[in-house]
Amino acid sequence: MNIFVCIKQVPATSKVEVDETTGVLKRAGVKSKMNPYDLFALETALRLKEQAGGKVTVGTMGPPQAEAIIREAYMMGADEGYVFSDRRLGGADVLATSYTLSQAIRTIGDFDLILCGKQTTDGDTAQVGPAIAEHLNIPHAAWVSRVTPRQGGIEAEQQLQDVVETVLLPFPCLLTLEQDICTPRLPSMKKRRETKNQPVTVFGLDAFMDRDPDNYGLSGSPTQVERIFPPASDIKQEMLTQGDLAKQLHDKLKDWKFI
Amino acid sequence: MAQLVVIPRKCTSCGQCVAACPFGAIDMPDKAEINAACKMCGICEKTCPEKAIVRLETKAKSVDKQAWRDILVFCEMSEGRLHPVGMELIGKAHELAASTGYQVDALLMGSSCQQAAEELTHYGVRHVYVYDDPALDFFRAEVFAACAEDVIRKVKPSVVLVGATALGRSLAPRLSTRFRTGLTADCTQLELKESSDLVQIRPAFGGNIMAQIVTPYTRPQFATVRYKVMDAPKRREEAGGDILPMKLPKKAVSQVQLVDKHQVPKAANISDADILVVGGRGLKKESDLEMVKELAALLGGEYAVSRPLVEKGWDTNARQIGLSGRTVKPKLIITCGVSGAIQFTACMEAAERIVAINADPNAPIFRVAHVGIVGDVYDIVPRLIADIKREKSQYAGV
Numbered sequence: 001m002n003i004f005v006c007i008k009q010v011p012a013t014s015k016v017e018v019d020e021t022t023g024v025l026k027r028a029g030v031k032s033k034m035n036p037y038d039l040f041a042l043e044t045a046l047r048l049k050e051q052a053g054g055k056v057t058v059g060t061m062g063p064p065q066a067e068a069i070i071r072e073a074y075m076m077g078a079d080e081g082y083v084f085s086d087r088r089l090g091g092a093d094v095l096a097t098s099y100t101l102s103q104a105i106r107t108i109g110d111f112d113l114i115l116c117g118k119q120t121t122d123g124d125t126a127q128v129g130p131a132i133a134e135h136l137n138i139p140h141a142a143w144v145s146r147v148t149p150r151q152g153g154i155e156a157e158q159q160l161q162d163v164v165e166t167v168l169l170p171f172p173c174l175l176t177l178e179q180d181i182c183t184p185r186l187p188s189m190k191k192r193r194e195t196k197n198q199p200v201t202v203f204g205l206d207a208f209m210d211r212d213p214d215n216y217g218l219s220g221s222p223t224q225v226e227r228i229f230p231p232a233s234d235i236k237q238e239m240l241t242q243g244d245l246a247k248q249l250h251d252k253l254k255d256w257k258f259i
Numbered sequence: 260m261a262q263l264v265v266i267p268r269k270c271t272s273c274g275q276c277v278a279a280c281p282f283g284a285i286d287m288p289d290k291a292e293i294n295a296a297c298k299m300c301g302i303c304e305k306t307c308p309e310k311a312i313v314r315l316e317t318k319a320k321s322v323d324k325q326a327w328r329d330i331l332v333f334c335e336m337s338e339g340r341l342h343p344v345g346m347e348l349i350g351k352a353h354e355l356a357a358s359t360g361y362q363v364d365a366l367l368m369g370s371s372c373q374q375a376a377e378e379l380t381h382y383g384v385r386h387v388y389v390y391d392d393p394a395l396d397f398f399r400a401e402v403f404a405a406c407a408e409d410v411i412r413k414v415k416p417s418v419v420l421v422g423a424t425a426l427g428r429s430l431a432p433r434l435s436t437r438f439r440t441g442l443t444a445d446c447t448q449l450e451l452k453e454s455s456d457l458v459q460i461r462p463a464f465g466g467n468i469m470a471q472i473v474t475p476y477t478r479p480q481f482a483t484v485r486y487k488v489m490d491a492p493k494r495r496e497e498a499g500g501d502i503l504p505m506k507l508p509k510k511a512v513s514q515v516q517l518v519d520k521h522q523v524p525k526a527a528n529i530s531d532a533d534i535l536v537v538g539g540r541g542l543k544k545e546s547d548l549e550m551v552k553e554l555a556a557l558l559g560g561e562y563a564v565s566r567p568l569v570e571k572g573w574d575t576n577a578r579q580i581g582l583s584g585r586t587v588k589p590k591l592i593i594t595c596g597v598s599g600a601i602q603f604t605a606c607m608e609a610a611e612r613i614v615a616i617n618a619d620p621n622a623p624i625f626r627v628a629h630v631g632i633v634g635d636v637y638d639i640v641p642r643l644i645a646d647i648k649r650e651k652s653q654y655a656g657v
């Protein structure tokens with residue numbers, strides 16, 4: 001099974017700075033890590049390879065330093081890794097990000113299965129995965145909590161509102177994975193040594209079939225951030241700080257007829 | 260806009276495409292190359308035995324916004340019933356439509372959904388477009404997307420609203436991508452400008468920040484909105500609007516097969532509870548969650564948790580309030596040891612009464628709380644439980 005896993009580098013804290021005028025994340029100087037949800041996608045890929053054979057390729061769109069998460073993926077057992085990095089790819093929204101990744105996937109080769117995390121902790125849209133599937137014109141299942149390899153395809157449990165639907169998808173296809181699907185392994189020291197000199201391929205726009213910069217980055221993004229602002233709070237408030245707080249709360253609940 | 264391109268690595272220079280192309284648009288210096296004579300007929304794509312020629316869709320340039328009008332609301336069927344988020348979105352769509360003179364239409368996809376379609380006519384929509392077909396009995400994003408695409412091409416809505424359910428969030432990105440347009444996830448506020456640009460506001464970037472997002476050059480404008488964020492309109496006794504049965508489009512095919520379908524055991528649904536008591540990281544150990552559960556039970560409500568407790572494995576995601584959990588809008592919510600990060604408060608601040616217990620007077624939760632109690636959860640909650648119990652037993656004694 002030839003598997004491609006989309007992974008992304010995200011800020012290691014939930015407090016990140018945003019450029020007030022462009023609405024673009026300021027990434028410099030902020031510590032980064034692999035998007036925690038992508039670990040489940042990578043682990044699933046590694047297990048499928050162990051079960052059914054094949055190869056695991058990882059790729060990320062991001063700045064050159066995103067190489068760090070490719071190295072981390074090598075330490076977990078990924079076979080090959082790519083960083084798609086180019087100034088013209090910056091500022092991408094869902095459409096431009098998914099388009100870039102679909103171009104990259106097409107350029108690298110034939111994959112049976114493409115795996116994504118269910119969402120990122122910075123963009124947090126959960127939309128990039130299904131959008132890649134649409135660009136590639138292949139079927140997808142989202143919120144998948146279990147996978148079983150089958151002849152020529154993969155069986156996936158997709159979690160919907162009140163039901164779980166198990167579907168059989170023919171290759172090639174894309175899945176986005178829930179976090180309870182498995183427990184990701186830790187990067188291994190042995191693998192760290194073994195993969196120290198393993199190359200990470202860096203691609204820019206020129207490696208793609210579609211080299212029109214208008215389709216990428218900020219200019220290929222139909223959505224625009226107009227404004228960012230702190231959330232408002234305009235409610236009548238009362239603070240209780242002294243006395244018997246439990247009793248005061250009890251009285252309030254009685255006033256409101258909850259007791 | 261689309262383009263046909265050759266993947267050089269796959270091309271074996273067999274020449275079949277050159278022979279097949281009716282426009283002489285393919286050269287073969289070494290590998291196949293498509294030249295400017297290409298009319299995008301796609302015959303080469305079908306001819307190539309190596310699948311080395313592919314069609315690339317690219318973004319449409321700025322569209323004529325006047326050609327796209329009205330608001331289409333996707334109404335999800337969940338196990339034979341209408342998911343209530345659909346009605347909430349119809350309510351919001353009416354508000355948006357008021358300033359622009361737009362109409363509100365509904366889109367329904369499923370199998371045996373006649374009754375649901377009739378129900379929708381009680382919410383003041385103009386048309387209910389219905390794709391009722393056994394092929395829509397289970398969820399395949401491509402098949403649903405093909406139907407939605409079909410109606411969107413016919414109706415040309417300016418705005419398409421989709422509930423941010425598991426199904427909606429799987430479907431919407433396929434659709435927005437198909438139309439090479441924008442999609443904004445999990446909007447908490449929507450407004451329509453006179454220019455017909457939809458102002459979409461959502462919490463973003465993991466910090467204490469709201470982002471206002473527009474889709475100025477493309478149509479339709481897609482937005483997903485969570486359940487319980489908008490208000491459903493009152494059901495009207497009188498039905499109105501037409502039900503328009505639609506034919507399943509030819510494109511609505513997929514090789515994805517259903518293997519099994521089963522109900523998720525009905526876990527307590529925190530989204531539907533009127534009263535919620537929430538435990539946060541202020542709780543020191545797992546067993547401390549018991550007092551939160553006990554208080555919830557005494558008040559006749561449910562308990563819920565913040566994300567760190569789910570990460571510690573103390574409870575499941577189904578009990579989690581917040582952006583990566585559920586949105587809630589109860590009559591009463593009592594938070595115990597929750598700091599009130601935006602990812603949490605964005606999904607509970609619509610509650611009618613918010614009580615927050617937190618030891619830190621500067622905790623951001625106090626910005627949204629109606630009653631803020633600066634104190635120790637371990638002191639207040641057990642005594643409150645004891646008080647309520649004492650009172651209950653007094654009544655029982657009478």
Ligand SMILES: Cc1cc2nc3c(=O)[nH]c(=O)nc-3n(C[C@H](O)[C@H](O)[C@H](O)COP(=O)(O)OP(=O)(O)OC[C@H]3O[C@@H](n4cnc5c(N)ncnc54)[C@H](O)[C@@H]3O)c2cc1C
Pocket residue numbers: 014120121122124465538539540541542564565566567568579580581582583584585595596597598599600601602603616617618619622634635636637
């Ligand atoms: C993309 C993204 C999505 C997220 N989604 C969610 C989500 O869905 N839900 C969610 O909850 N979070 C989410 N988060 C995390 C969120 O940012 C916060 O980290 C989280 O909500 C904090 O949980 P907490 O308030 O329980 O813990 P903390 O922030 O650690 O707060 C604990 C509070 O308890 C108080 N306290 C401690 N001891 C006591 C005591 N004895 N008595 C009274 N008070 C006490 C402290 O003063 C403190 O304010 C998300 C983050 C990101 C980046």
Ligand SMILES: Nc1ncnc2c1ncn2[C@@H]1O[C@H](COP(=O)(O)O)[C@@H](O)[C@H]1O
Pocket residue numbers: 006007008035037038041059060061062097101115116117118119120121123124125126127128129
């Ligand atoms: N820049 C990126 N590079 C690689 N993969 C990405 C990128 N952005 C998003 N993804 C993938 O898409 C998933 C969903 O991301 P999002 O839509 O941002 O929540 C992630 O879990 C990743 O698997």
